[in-house]
Amino acid sequence: MLKSFLAAGVAAVCFTSPAFAQTATAAAKAAPAAAPVSSLVSAIDIPYQQFTLKNGLHVVVHTDRKAPVVAVSVWYDVGSKHEPKGKTGFAHLFEHLMFNGSENAPGDFFEPLQQVGATDSNGTTYYDRTNYFETVPTAALDRALFLESDRMGYLTGAITQGVLDEQRGVVQNEKRQGDNQPYGLLRYKLNEGLFPASHPYGHETIGSMADLDAATLTTVKDWFRDHYGPNNAVLVLAGDVDVATAKRLVEKYFGAIPAGPKSVAPAAAIPTALPGPSSEVIKDNVAATLIVKTWAVPGLNDDAAEALDVAAGVLGGLESSRFDNELVKREKLAVQVSAENESFAQVGTFSISAVVRPGADPAVVSRRMDEILAEFLKNGPSADEVNRYVTQTVSRRIGGLESVGGFGGKAVALAEGALYSNDPGYYKKQLARLAAQTPASVKAAADKWLSRPSYSVSVVPGKRDAYAEAKVPPAVQVAAAPEQAPKGTRGPLPAVGQVAGLSFPKVERAKLSNGIELVYAQRGTVPMTQAVLSFDAGVAADVADKLGTQALTLAMIDEGTRELNSVALVEAKERLGASIGTGSSADRTTLSLRVPSANLAAASQIWADVARAPAFPEGELGRVKTQQLTAIQQELTSPEGLARRVLPKLIAPNSPYAKAQGSGDPRAVQALTRADLVAFQQAWLRPDKAKIFVVSDRPLPEIRKVMEQRFGDWRASGAAGQKAFPRVTEATRPRVVLIDRPDSPQSLIVAGAPTGLKGTDELLPVEVGNDALGGSFLGRINMDLRETKHWSYGAFGGFRRYEMAAPYQVQAPVQANQTGPSIAAMRGDIAGYVGQQPMTQPEFDRAINGATRSLSGDFETAGDVLNAMQQNDLYKRPGDYYATITQKYRALTLPQVNAATRAAIDPNKFVWVVVGDARVVQPQLGAVGLPVEVMPAASVVSPTGAPAVSTAQSSGAAAAR
The missing domain is CATH 3.30.830.10 (Metalloenzyme, LuxS/M16 peptidase-like)
Structure with missing residues (x-):
């Protein structure tokens, strides 16, 4: 909803003086004249064909032969809006459960997907849908369709109590991770204030802790049977595939799955206007007051959607927006502003926001937001404002559609249209409506919807308000779910053909x-x-x-x-x-x-x-x-x-x-x-x-x-700057540094150690070696903390590659009451990996297969190529490095990789930094076996700018070095 403050807060543009109007x-x-918007819109075209199986599965196919990859995207007509009272978060919980294996493909789905070189492999849940997607080499399309069809039609037998408990814990830590951010509780307030509790869009997709705790094996299996049939799904195949091949393969893998109950969109009318402006104030551990004003508006199938998009852009979306020009640049009342029209299938939300400049009066900022909006409603936007927003939006859409899949490529555009509007080509209608907007049409939509009273929330600095979702369940040891043998009713996983090399x-x-x-x-x-x-x-x-x-x-x-x-x-x-x-x-x-x-x-x-x-x-x-x-x-x-x-x-x-x-x-x-x-x-x-x-x-x-x-005529003058890299003489002193951040429902653990490597070294052996430790979802650190212990939403590690150094770092947000045990677990994972439990042959094979087979997907877009060109230059590699990298991977051996990993990573050199509530965390650190130093968050920047650390050793800490 809000522009990222940390990303954008210091990059805003300025307003200089009243003379700006003449200068501008x-x-x-x-x-110079710009190309007309109509020519840009005409460049956006995703030709497709579609068909429907007898069981109701809607299939859309787009052929794009630019690379030997196919995006596989399955969208289910089930989201949080379908959840009844007492089952909030079920759709999202199932998103996680469906990655944990199915009856004929047990075990984590990332294993067979990484083996084939899948890229952009993920799943998401929102109000209107749940989706799963991966981009795979053309030769692996059979396997991807087998996996997607098996979790669609053959899932419930693989859901055990252990799997449910594991993924429930993962989801709850995902929820805490979001709550733990500054302004992290705002999302709950906005939903509660804008929609009645009984409204389908009236609760957050992540759900409530109580409902997640109450989920039983029976209720989740019933939820699956009610919602995940083929007649509730859209399957999009985009890329190196044609409709004849798609028909044959989709019928082969999905045709036998019986239809289930058909999802019915719940009644979700736009809430009646509030009787008057409504506002609330909440306190949080933030540095600046944030004001958000929001309205319920029509959804994406309404003609007003694009007009409201333009209104949001003119008010606070463009860099030249009215809020930017007035509140940030001219009046200097805010340090950041934004506006967004977020369109869902049945309703939408329109929001304007401002981060108040420290020292400014929030009441004045709020009043000025209302006044600028009132002036906009009175006079509407200018033609130039409308044109600028439309041009920028269409330009971004052109770039985003270079990818066949992922979070925003062609498959997404086709799937959204098919699922939300019963028209895979609906994106064209949206673009046409956008290009047709005028000042009058934008003003009319804004008058109708934004003249209604808003719901406003101000988040002010202070001790965070108490909230029920902060609770951490009592520590219960949950055994890992036992491995399930494949039922074999559908035969083995399809073999992967010859994967085309990277071009x-x-x-x-x-x-x-x-x-x-x-x-x-x-x-x-x-x-x-x-x-x-x-x-x-x-x-x-x-x-x-x-x-x-x-x-x-x-x-x-x-x-x-x-x-x-x-x-x-x-x-x-x-x-x-x-x-x-x-x-x-x-x-x-x-x-x-x-x-x-x-x-x-x-x-x-x-x-x-x-x-x-x-x-x-x-x-x-x-x-x-x-x-x-x-x-x-x-x-x-x-x-x-x-x-x-x-x-x-x-x-x-x-x-x-x-x-x-x-x-x-x-x-x-x-x-x-x-x-x-x-x-x-x-x-x-x-x-x-x-x-x-x-x-x-x-x-x-x-x-x-x-x-x-x-x-070409740019000349340098004066002395150029010079960087100096002194020889490292000071050894790292292993310890735990605890940064006290009170009332944190999670702890963030980061750790690092020098390696003696440089980015200009050939790091391929250690990068392959890290794949099974911290470099992938299936790495031991993540599988231990997330899947086995369910203490974290995700834990990873890798080499931070700089030109003159390559330290190894790990990061893991974990639930607060398991901070000490999490550090101990990661220390054990790392020590074992470079000690008595090194990378195994199956892990090595998986890393090599995944790395080589994913190359075409890794470099699908121009942005991917541009980044690679810059990396090659920085690391002193030849321009054809990636054209020859497959041979480099295939030349590696497991002993070589293990030896390089052992030489690079010394588990005794790690410094561990923990950001969390010291009252909860510090008593856990004595068992870690390292010296512990504690510092308040407020003292991270000392008067000299250097980290200020006060030492307080935990009991027993001095015993281990």
């Missing part, structure tokens, strides 16, 4: 006249160009005694140029459907561009202007600083934010990578001047530190010409 208008007249596009290189290297690959699947201007800078280049300089520089870099002020710049991007963004990794700082290729010439002009001539306007520096300082304070209320600040310095205190301290040191950021930002930009974001990476449907000569025009 002049810039709009001077800007990685040819990577070409050229140089601009000033020496900037251009690295290029052509992908013609969608008419888009993606480019990255990558500088040799990154977190390692941040100013040691002014941490946060890089972040503030990037936040200010698009606040205006010599040609355009910030508002004019943002509006120009939106008219072109272009996205220009900044980013930073440990080693590189980037300025990226994504745009329909028809608008590349015009968009690249803006992109280059941002890179070469940022104005860093003095008048906006205070506001952007405030946004960054607020982001820092928000990080100090977030489990992940706290852990990210503490761990890097504990692993490698002398390394430049230890500068990874969130959004920086607040005292340093407060003191930064415009001169500091200009100095950083001139030292690091300069042509002699730059490379340009491009993936486009346009040929290299055309791309090179555009880049030469934009950057």
